[in-house]
Amino acid sequence: MDERFDIKDILKIVWMGFKAAVVIYAVFQASNLTILYQGF
Amino acid sequence: MIELSTKSLFFACLIIVAPFLLRYRSRLRKTVFLALNVLVITAASHSLLQWVITVIWVMLPYLLMHFWGSREKLKPFMIAGIVVIYVYLAKYGFVFSLLHLPEIFLFKILGLSYFLFREIDYIMQYKSLKEEGYSLGCIDYLNYILDFYTLMAGPILRYREFVDDFYGSGEETGFIPITKKELLDDINRVINGYVKVYVISAILDSWAKYWFDGLKDHDGFLKAAGAFCIFAFFNCWYIYFNFSGYCDIVIGAAGLSGMKIHENFNRPYMSVNVVEFWNRHHITLSEWIRDYIFTPFYKWLLSVPLKKKILLAQCISLFVTFLVAGIWHGTTMDYVMYGLFQGLGIVVATLWKTKRKKWLGKEKNKKYENNPVVITVARIVTWGYICLTFTFTGYPVMSLFTGR
Amino acid sequence: MSTLERLQEVFRDVFDDEDIVISNETTADDIEGWDSLTHVVLIVAVQDEFDIKFSIAETNTLKNIGDFIKLIDNKIQGK
Numbered sequence: 001m002d003e004r005f006d007i008k009d010i011l012k013i014v015w016m017g018f019k020a021a022v023v024i025y026a027v028f029q030a031s032n033l034t035i036l037y038q039g040f
Numbered sequence: 041m042i043e044l045s046t047k048s049l050f051f052a053c054l055i056i057v058a059p060f061l062l063r064y065r066s067r068l069r070k071t072v073f074l075a076l077n078v079l080v081i082t083a084a085s086h087s088l089l090q091w092v093i094t095v096i097w098v099m100l101p102y103l104l105m106h107f108w109g110s111r112e113k114l115k116p117f118m119i120a121g122i123v124v125i126y127v128y129l130a131k132y133g134f135v136f137s138l139l140h141l142p143e144i145f146l147f148k149i150l151g152l153s154y155f156l157f158r159e160i161d162y163i164m165q166y167k168s169l170k171e172e173g174y175s176l177g178c179i180d181y182l183n184y185i186l187d188f189y190t191l192m193a194g195p196i197l198r199y200r201e202f203v204d205d206f207y208g209s210g211e212e213t214g215f216i217p218i219t220k221k222e223l224l225d226d227i228n229r230v231i232n233g234y235v236k237v238y239v240i241s242a243i244l245d246s247w248a249k250y251w252f253d254g255l256k257d258h259d260g261f262l263k264a265a266g267a268f269c270i271f272a273f274f275n276c277w278y279i280y281f282n283f284s285g286y287c288d289i290v291i292g293a294a295g296l297s298g299m300k301i302h303e304n305f306n307r308p309y310m311s312v313n314v315v316e317f318w319n320r321h322h323i324t325l326s327e328w329i330r331d332y333i334f335t336p337f338y339k340w341l342l343s344v345p346l347k348k349k350i351l352l353a354q355c356i357s358l359f360v361t362f363l364v365a366g367i368w369h370g371t372t373m374d375y376v377m378y379g380l381f382q383g384l385g386i387v388v389a390t391l392w393k394t395k396r397k398k399w400l401g402k403e404k405n406k407k408y409e410n411n412p413v414v415i416t417v418a419r420i421v422t423w424g425y426i427c428l429t430f431t432f433t434g435y436p437v438m439s440l441f442t443g444r
Numbered sequence: 445m446s447t448l449e450r451l452q453e454v455f456r457d458v459f460d461d462e463d464i465v466i467s468n469e470t471t472a473d474d475i476e477g478w479d480s481l482t483h484v485v486l487i488v489a490v491q492d493e494f495d496i497k498f499s500i501a502e503t504n505t506l507k508n509i510g511d512f513i514k515l516i517d518n519k520i521q522g523k
Contacts, residue, residue, distance in 0.1 A: 003220040012224055016231050023234045026242065027048075168499050200501060319480060327480070331500045335484050342488060350485065358481075390481075402461065406476075 050083060054188065055230065055293035062297035063216050065208065070179050073206075077186035084150040094149050097129065101159040102181045105166045118163055126156045130371055151191040153368060157328055158185050161198050164332065174203055189294040193286055195304040196324035205300045216298035229292030236285025244278035252435055268431075275435070276427040280308065283322070309426070312418040313393070314385035317426055325365070334361040351394060358390060359383035369433055378432035385425055447494075447513050447520075454493050458486050468510030494520060 005013075054076070061072050085091035104118050130152055149155075162181065169176060184202045208216075251271035258264040284305040291301045308321035318326040338357035346353045366379015397405050408414055431437050445453075448466070455464050459477055472478045478486070487503050490496075490512075496519040506512050 005220070009220065009224065012228070016224075016228055019231045019235050023231070023238050026239045165501065168501055315479070315481060330480055330484065331504075335488075335500070338484060339488055342492075354481075354485065397460070402463075 047084070054080070055289070055296075058293070059296040059298075062299070063218070065213050065216060065298075070183060070206070073183050074179055074186075077183060077188050077191075080188040080191065081150075081186055090149065093129070097125065097149070097152075098155060098159075098182070098185050100125075101163050102178060105163060105176075109166050109170070112167070115163065119160060122156065122159055122163070126152070151193075154190065154192075154194055154196065155185060157194075157196050158199070160332060161328070165199055169199060174200065175207075180206075189290045189297075189299065189301060192290075193283070194322075194324055195287060195291075195302050196328050197301065201302070218298075222295070226292045226295040229288050229295070233285045233288030233290075233292060236281045236288060241278050241282035241285060244274050244281060248274035248278050255440065272427045272431050276309075276423075276430045279430055279433070280305075309423045310419060311422050311426075312415060313389035313422055314382065314425065315389045315393075317422060318386070329361055329365050333364055334358065337361065351391075355387045355390060358386045362386055372436075372438075374432045374436060374438050377438060378429055381429040381432070385429070447516055448509075450493060451490065451509070451513060451516070454486070454489050458482065458489050466509050468508065468513065470509040471507065490516065496520060 058076060061076070062069065081094060082091060085094060101118070101122060108114050108118075129149060162184070166176070180203060183206070184197070184199055187197070187202070190197055248271055251267055251274060255264055255267055255271070258267050287304045291303070294301045302324050304323050304325075306320040306323065308317055311317035311320050334357050337360060338353055341353040341357060342348075342350070346356075360383070362383035363376075363379040366375055366377075366382050369375045369378060396408070400408060448468075452464065452466050455466055455475070456462050459475065459482070464475065466475075472483070483503075487498055491498060494516055496516065498515070498519070502515060506515065
């Protein structure tokens with residue numbers, strides 16, 4: 001992969017980082033973690 | 041004892057590290073993958089006994105086919121045996137109480153029901169796979185059954201697809217190329233999946249629980265019914281975000297490792313009837329039950345008791361298929377009800393479509409089906425019905441009617 | 445009757461439509477009402493008509509009618 005990362009990609013990556021931060025925040029705040037085990 | 045939050049963290053680390061180990065085709069790749077799969081199973085086992093039972097349960101079909109794979113007549117008995125063991129390991133409440141069976145194994149094996157699907161696929165396809173020259177070695181078999189990406193809740197892969205994808209054309213070696221777009225898309229998909237599961241579905245789950253728990257506080261049927269509808273609404277969106285989010289995580293993560301996993305969702309709540317719903321929700325499950333439950337049963341009905349009565353054979357087969365699928369979802373009577381309602385919905389949709397075609401004739405029927413008002417109403421009615429049937433999955437709805 | 449003609453009769457029967465015309469290039473998208481359910485009905489009807497048996501893998505990888513006819517002819521000859 002030798003394509004270069006332009007400004008659009010940088011913005012995408014920043015947005016992804018923000019979403020990841022939201023998830024981490026939610027996980028540490030929530031007292032209930034829900035993972036679907038389909039009953040198992 | 042590994043707790044839930046540690047498991048999630050472990051899994052998150054795994055999917056970050058795995059692509060660096062797996063995105064490289066070499067003779068070692070399948071061994072590396074096996075090592076990861078065994079690691080996950082071991083981490084998920086709460087005791088040595090559970091680990092041993094899991095190993096036996098997983099190896100059983102491989103050994104059966106290895107020694108008796110050519111005996112076609114034994115196949116139905118092998119399948120039946122596997123299913124019986126599954127029912128016991130899964131601890132189906134009503135089976136246990138009906139037959140007064142002792143509960144020897146008090147643990148729940150992670151991914152048990154999905155093991156069952158893959159084991160049955162392996163057994164059923166064994167003969168064709170052998171004839172087509174597919175590798176049926178132990179490592180490939182174990183990687184297929186234990187694939188940590190699809191371990192917890194699918195999507196359900198077939199042996200053929202798994203092997204084809206794992207080895208590619210068989211001639212490539214070295215790093216599996218990835219474009220910038222693919223890389224960003226896969227990572228984005230994983231992150232979106234996490235948002236869906238840990239943020240959106242977590243909130244919806246707590247709201248659904250809140251309204252369900254509050255049902256007993258409502259006096260009067262109308263108030264309780266209204267509260268039930270609110271509960272059903274939050275629950276159905278919880279299911280969608282939780283399950284499709286999980287699929288996003290595993291599909292994106294597997295993509296980063298150079299593995300392709302099938303899509304499992306396609307805007308399910310846009311379905312115009314229950315039949316279409318099952319082609320858009322948990323797609324790999326629908327395909328599996330179509331191939332391994334519906335088709336054999338339907339063929340048998342047509343060949344022996346119901347020759348030429350196509351519509352009747354279809355309806356019975358559909359009803360039985362979805363009843364079984366519903367029971368597979370869970371081990372209590374609520375899930376039996378779920379299966380019953382799904383079966384009922386499918387049969388009604390099928391009959392309605394057939395009768396309507398006859399009444400209206402081809403032209404008018406086509407106009408009817410393409411009418412935007414009809415489509416919108418159909419979507420709302422279907423979604424509402426699905427919403428209500430989903431309340432039986434995960435909540436003791438039966439107890440509301442039978443008293444606690 | 446050629447395989448194509450016999451197959452066309454099966455299609456007309458299964459989809460309950462006397463106007464259906466199929467060719468080697470016809471795909472599932474071209475026939476209205478061909479979903480995974482009717483696919484199974486169709487396969488069973490074809491097995492009945494030609495007195496042959498298909499495996500799941502064989503019928504899931506068909507791309508168009510031309511492929512289907514090749515498969516049917518192979519099965520008939522293989523008997």
